[in-house]
Amino acid sequence: KNEVEQSPQNLTAQEGEFITINCSYSVGISALHWLQQHPGGGIVSLFMLSSGKKKHGRLIATINIQEKHSSLHITASHPRDSAVYICAASGGGADGLTFGKGTHLIIQP
Amino acid sequence: DTGVSQDPRHKITKRGQNVTFRCDPISEHNRLYWYRQTLGQGPEFLTYFQNEAQLEKSRLLSDRFSAERPKGSFSTLEIQRTEQGDSAMYLCASEIGRYSTDTQYFGPGTRLTVL
Numbered sequence: 038k039n040e041v042e043q044s045p046q047n048l049t050a051q052e053g054e055f056i057t058i059n060c061s062y063s064v065g066i067s068a069l070h071w072l073q074q075h076p077g078g079g080i081v082s083l084f085m086l087s088s089g090k091k092k093h094g095r096l097i098a099t100i101n102i103q104e105k106h107s108s109l110h111i112t113a114s115h116p117r118d119s120a121v122y123i124c125a126a127s128g129g130g131a132d133g134l135t136f137g138k139g140t141h142l143i144i145q146p
Numbered sequence: 147d148t149g150v151s152q153d154p155r156h157k158i159t160k161r162g163q164n165v166t167f168r169c170d171p172i173s174e175h176n177r178l179y180w181y182r183q184t185l186g187q188g189p190e191f192l193t194y195f196q197n198e199a200q201l202e203k204s205r206l207l208s209d210r211f212s213a214e215r216p217k218g219s220f221s222t223l224e225i226q227r228t229e230q231g232d233s234a235m236y237l238c239a240s241e242i243g244r245y246s247t248d249t250q251y252f253g254p255g256t257r258l259t260v261l
Contacts, residue, residue, distance in 0.1 A: 080252035123188050132202040133179050136188030
């Protein structure tokens with residue numbers, strides 16, 4: 038069974054700061070997903086990656102397959118980035134996604 | 147709006163009652179997933195469909211839970227004889243299903259409260 042661990046669980050930062058959220062998983066996977074969840078429950082897929090690095094606006098996601106580790110970076114953070122960020126693994130012997138517990142990010146103005 | 151809808155958005159019920167939730171996926175998506183999320187936790191996989199076939203069920207899905215996807219379109223999740231421990235957000239997601247790994251698109255969820 039794949040275990041997906043995220044750190045930190047909670048993160049409070051000032052507007053403009055560079056944010057890093059980390060994710061590690063225990064078994065080989067076919068892809069790693071980064072998701073954003075706002076209060077009220079809606080989940081939006083940010084990235085799906087199986088190697089290397091992807092960038093979308095101020096968001097960057099990287100994955101190191103050998104180390105079974107992924108990071109999500111937010112540059113020039115803004116209060117509207119405040120949300121729960123969840124990493125999830127697909128494959129690894131499981132159907133559906135295996136989720137981490139999420140990182141609750143608060144960006145203060 | 148991801149294109150995946152769920153109904154109802156909120157449901158309050160008394161212990162022992164039956165409830166049914168509906169999910170309408172993006173129309174051309176073959177795969178449909180149900181997840182459950184409790185407060186402060188990440189979602190957990192419950193079951194998924196490839197078209198109308200239910201291919202996998204988690205051990206979290208007790209005999210009181212049943213899911214269907216008739217004609218491979220919308221899906222329903224029914225919980226019989228609800229218990230307080232069933233209180234959670236129930237999330238539905240769909241994906242094209244053309245490849246082994248696709249982006250999943252999530253619905254807004256149905257928040258169930260069992261009194």
